[in-house]
Amino acid sequence: MPATAQLSQISAELQREIIEIQQTFDNCAHHMDVSGYVQYGVAEDGCVVSIWDAWNRFMRNLYLTSCAGTGVGVSGVLYTPSQVRNESAAIQHLRQNCRNTKVRFTRSEPNWYAPNASFDYVNILGLANGSAITAALSNSSIQTGTVSISNPLGDLRRLRNFVAHKNWETHSDVTRFMGAYTSHRPYLRSNTTGGSTKFLDWCEAIVAIAEAACA
Helix, strand or coil: CCCCEEHHHHHHHHHHHHHHHHHHHHHCCCCCCEECCCEECHHHHHHHHHHHHHHHHHHHHHHHHHCCCCEECCCCCEECCCCCCCHHHHHHHHHHHCCCCCCCEECCEECCCCHHHHHHHHHHHCCCCHHHHHHHHHCCEEEECCEEEECCHHHHHHHHHHHHHCCHHHHHHHHHHHCCCCCHHHHHCCECHHHCEHHHHHHHHHHHHHHHHCC
């Protein structure tokens, strides 16, 4: 890592990836549904999993970069962690200090993606930019231009779990927020404010959250 890491580069990498996922989503609008546990679209499911995976990698990168040395936020503020740690040392420190927190490990990796664990991550790792990260992730309403969008991270996680597992329990989780829609494919393509779609709103909100977390 350079002497001073540019946190803006981390959010820019996520934005580039999300734009490509969103373009793929737009290009597969006329693909056929597949009949299984429920009807679903293979391409749409892939986009949901991809955007969640991109988010997880973004948070991993942000936490580990923030504790690896001095970084500069989008706002120009310099941040230095209470103790500098490289990747392996940071993960080991998290494992040793995650008891009674919301940090959870699956094999060798913690749940970087979890918004409700952000307070624990920044406290355990001693991140100077912790307040920017936790404020961005905990904000219930995300401003994108002139439009305010509900924070989509919880619904995206539930939909990703359904896409990955497709059982009655995960299906019940997504039907709670889809309203009258019985399938997530038309729900994601439903029109919202200004000719946008639910999936595009999610994409723009996630980019906005990432930029705020890197402020």
